[in-house]
Amino acid sequence: MADPHPGRGPAPVRHLARITDLALAALTLVFFVAVALATGVRDPWQGTIPLGLLLGALLLVRRRWPMTVLLLSIGGILVYHLTGHWSPAGWIWPAAVAYFTAATTPRVRWVPALGLAQLVHSAVDARRVLDHNPVRYLIHVAGEGLLLAVLVAAGLTYAAGMRWRERLRETDSRARAAEERLRVSHEVHDVIAHTLAVVGVQLNVAADALEEDPAAAAAALRLAKNIRNRAMADLRSLVTVLRDDPAGTAPQADLASLGTLISDTRAAGLEVTLDEHGDRAAVPAITAIAVHRVVQESLANTLKHAGASKAEVTIGYRPRSVTVEITDDGRGTPGGADATEGHGLTGMRERVSALGGELTAGPVPGGFAVRADIPVAGSAA
Template sequence: MAPLPISAALRSRVRAFPPLTLDVALVLLVMVVQLWPFFSRQNPAGPPWHWWGYLVVTASALPLLGRRRAPVVALLASLVATGSYDLFGDVPAQPIWYGALVATYTVAVRSAHRPRIVVLMITVGGSMVISSSETALRSGVMFIAAYAVGRAFAASRAHAEALRERAERLEHERRLEADRAAVRERSRIARDMHDILSHAVSVMVVQAEAGPIALTASPARAEAAFDAIASAGRDAMVQLRRILDLLKDDDGARSPQPTLVELPALVEQTSGTGLALTYDVRGEPVPLPPDVEVAAYRIIQEAITNTVKHSGAHSADLRLAWQDDTLMIDIIDDGRGSASSLPSGGNGLIGIRERTTACGGTVSAGPRTDASGFQVRVRLPLTPRGATV
């Protein structure tokens, strides 16, 4: 049950005061209540009440000023004072000693287990020994009740502290996960931008180098080369726009990521560089998880870009084999090494490995064993990593 608004507001106002101020107010309140019998009753013997009673009442309440720092000492000092109350007869009866009860409550809240039990036994046992049966029973019940209330408050406060710490831990973990997700997203965007620009620039440079040569010998071929440059540039702009859309804060519609359906267009664009690229699909294609499909497209794009930039190949084969639970991707060329003036960024195969590993797949890359050339083989699972069937 949630606390009432008035009660919560009152507790909040009380906690706003310094602890010493609260303890001074508590001491004054206990003294007023404890001294009330001195003013509300008259001494049957006639003379005023003995000054000893006033002194004992004050002495029983003052130890509460140190109850937060030394609760056991405060309780024992209050008990010693109240035990000497009846040394003189001309004092009014005191049915309840509030200072000792408050000190018992504080011991239950603030002290360790062993001191709490020892003090509880002393207070209850002492009441049984030095008081009459009626007074002993009443005092014992009150001390046990004060102790129980203190332990209930301590348990409630410990539970609230545990909940607060758990909430802080969860919030900390949430922030860490958000930071990790941001790092992963930045890495993914960086890989995508690398793949897009690397492929487009490679196609454009190859065509630009071939254009002047073809301009005099074959104007039609030169025109096709310049068309390929323009097409590659436009395609790069479209894909970069997709990436930049992901960085926007608005929730508007965003262009989809590339999929395997767009591979024929990629093959056609690459063939315009002079590389005879064939595309072969075996098996029955099945829907892929979005992250796996984007990764597959980017892996193929990067492998083809590497072939154009570094292999000096005349022909290459792109093969997709759909199996029961796996998509096999092979990019094979007949190159003998780099014949291009394009610089190497050194991130191609690294990006391919990172994307493959992120999808739970495997990759191998190296020279062909059956002929000259280079081969990249990628195995991607058809179900997301960690998914159960």
């Protein structure tokens, strides 16, 4: 097929295209000369080999100039006949590859017209056969016409297939982009929810201590400012993704950021303990991000709604899965609402489900618990 950008594409694809063109050029030369010798041509250097070389050489640039290659191929065959040389195998097939390549281009409508003109000339040129062998003449003309039809149809089919594959790639790319935007929207929600929860607590502390303990109020405000700055950095990187410019995005929060997350939550007044079992280094990045976001969202909910004084985060790293459990001594969701309600829990559930895991959340004796079981990517079930 003609390539509108022959110099582009992956290197292996370009190398394969060059090898294919070289092979077709060699086959055209060898087959044309072999048929000529097999059908009685005595001196192939007097027209047969030069024409074969021309037809083969033209195929080396067929992807860049498909219509030019077809016109020059037809012109070479015409000159071959007009100079008194007998064609060893008709008019159409020596230019078969050129016809096929041209039929894959947007100018395909000119290909049948050129082919029909060549067929008419072929029929007129072979009229002397009609006088003594009408059957052979009909076979010659019908065979040439059938070959032309097959080449044009094959070119059209190939071009349609390539367009269909390109549309599939574009559709798949758009789907992946939409999935990424949905994931990023969850990230934005998690970052904002956690930041507002922690900053809100610190502002309340600052407001209560402003008159009696200005130093404590100042410390609370500084902590709120630091948390806000980190959140803004996260949001900038996420918004960059939403703007279709992935360059310069910061790494997403993962297991290495759990310490900072726990420290921020403790500073907001919630007594948090972190208990980890297993090797966190073996956890893939996508699973690590999900674990961090589950912990972050759960602690944010605890700060905002639970009225809890302490929480415990337990993470178990196993070869095939990671288990995350966050429990607190609060009252759970406000007003006894169903634990599945709200964007926070819904977002966590969707994130875990997308990785093949399961998340449960609900009241437990003495408080509220969120538990997530997340398979490790690439592990066997």
